[in-house]
Amino acid sequence: MSKDKSGKIPTPQAVRGTQDMLGDFADRFAHVVETFERVRRLYGYKRVEVPVIEPTAVFARSLGETTDVVSKEMYSFEDRGGESITLRPEFTAGIARAYVTNGWQQFAPLKVATHGPLFRYERPQKGRYRQFHQLDAEVLGSDSPLADAELLVFADQLLKELGIAEGVTLTLNTLGDAESRDAWRAALVEHFGAHRGDLSEDSLARLDKNPLRILDSKDPKDRPIADSAPDIDAFLTAEAQDFFGAVTAGLDAAGVVWERNARLVRGLDYYRHTAFEFVTDRLGAQGTVLGGGRYDGLIENLGGPPTPAVGWAAGIERLAMLIADDVIDNRLDAVIAVEDDSLLNYAMKTLAAMRSKGLAAEIVATGSPRKRFDKAGKIPARSLIAIGSRGGQSYTNIRGDSELTIAIDTIIRAL
Template identity: 70%
Template sequence: MSQQTPQAIRGTQDIFGADAEAFGFVVETFERVRKLYRFRRVEMPVFEKTTVFSRSLGETTDVVSKEMYSFEDRGGESLTLRPEFTAGIARAYLTDGWQQYAPLKVATHGPLFRYERPQKGRYRQFHQIDAEIIGAGEPQADVELLVMADQLLKELGVSDGVTLQLNTLGDGASRDAWRAALIEYFRAHAADLSEDSQDRLERNPLRILDSKDPRDKVFTADAPKIDDFLNDEAQDFFAKVTSGLKAAGVDYVRAPALVRGLDYYRHTAFEFVTDRLGAQGTVLGGGRYDGLMEALGGSATPAVGWAAGIERLAMLVGDKGEGRCEVTVVVEDDRVLSDGIGAVAGLRRAAISAELIATGSPRKRFDKAAKSSTRAILALGWSETGTTTRLRNVDGDTNAIESALAGFAWSGAQG
């Protein structure tokens, strides 16, 4: 009876070759940049109690109602594979004593899980990079995160064609006044709105503003604007964010339709968007969420953060290749195999990438190396006086190779 080869789960992916190199380049660049900005590395659990996400994301959001992977463990407790990082980091801040480090700058990356329709650059298991500043209520924290994100995209080489869209949601009072005006406005057009927007009208009217449904777009253009409801404090906060971006040399465009539906979001909201990934053009997004800690049962704590999909950034990065080998060591006579193993080990300890070819027909090993993408070939042979070496340069640094092998104890005299 034949066995069927197991297939990958729909909406997941195996990452290999050039795709894996681009993925790794995103993570390595993020790690380097977060160290420049002095963000502390954290590692978060892959699953949490379901209440961590239902309380932070809202029971009625699509993520909680449709997209979370939740299950009961053997003890009957409901657990959820994390759909995002912020809620878990907020939970840890409240439960692990991280308040003592406030203002706390943290960063992380890893897999997340959402049961959503797979599309270009989106998967049910996907990966994100994430940066948060907790316990800092000043607009300078927003500026630092935005400047950090801008530098990250530049160092990834993907900033061309990427635009920072920026908006303010105001403080709590400004947002509440705006929300009430939106409800009143959209009620008058409720019968003509899409089904989703009719459902959101009373509980989440801000989400109607970013609806892509043509039935809603007819009305969103004339909907009340947040600027008409900003008090002096909210205006001053946003002005300090924009002046900080100007001082740092970061360009942006005002995007009044850019919103966050959850009530704990305040002030700054932003997205870095591109037209190179189809309709879903956001590559990095975030905002200030000053009300989240209270939603999780903690005291009022200001916070701001952003996240970006690694797969989507890797698609913009493009082909990074797998990197050329600096030197290939070819053992042309099996009697010098030990020298070949030792030479490769010495080169790698000197931070020179190296491969060893010591199998197959001895006469064809050099040809195999020559057909590879190596930068240099070190051929090892045998004569009556011992090991012979022959270094062929393709386009590498033979001086570095010779320096790394200086003093190496070959089996015999070198020819």
């Protein structure tokens, strides 16, 4: 194990934006993942795994050479064979690559979900780390607006099951079809071009290659110009209007509350139709907890056939930070205090029987026998079991939750 110059073992925190997890937050993190796994099964999303390391070209071609992720944030390096490889900064590109290279078109429409670590070299902020973790859900091979609606209903149910839906708002926009988007893009280039001398440096760089991104600029210098830019609605084709109408009708039918945000955009040309974010003010300025959209041109960008697709991602750390203290019950079902060492084998047999029946249990059998009960009582648990002897007779005393004590008593009597 390597050490620094002081002889100490470096911690992850020595690399800005990384973290260790233990106890409460680790439990919250696991709760998010477990809830996601349960809900994605309700919607028929298959589990998918993609590599942490991909050829750099996968992300450069999918995210765009001029985006901040590719130009500033990716962890890319040459391996010993001279190939440029990258630690994945997001899931969608890898899933799209796998869809093409593995011939998964035969399963279309394919609904998949995954979760795991991602890596971006960016300024750490609340709930965001250079190694961070996301949930991800995608539908590949479907051009139906019902796929968009179902994906959003899935996300909405996930937030409700996590107990964090209150104070979180679904904001929704349409980017139109290719014809709508091209007409809107041309109008934006004309609008921003007329104010070229007043734009920030970043927005000037985006003007020719990524003008839609100027709309969500956080630079105060850009805001008056962005706020006066034309909306997409003036350029939507009838087909694009119908698509967005079908998505919102599906949400309304499912009881999902949403708000229109005509300034919500996705800068890359392969994005189409639906763009969305679930936002909150409970995490400060960086308020997006889940976001995504339709990316009908991505797989074609990667060398595959034209393939419609839609997906979303959510930061696990951010979701975990929103979970209330009383949502997760970390108590054991039972703790056994062994007050007589001659009964240790019997206590171990009892412990094994309870665990085999799905009860979380622990045993206290070290230290002074007279103090074990008090020690066991300090461990958070729904019931406390004392196993000891008195006057040459062994006894088992169960205290706690009435229904649980009856279940434990039944298990012990069957030994």
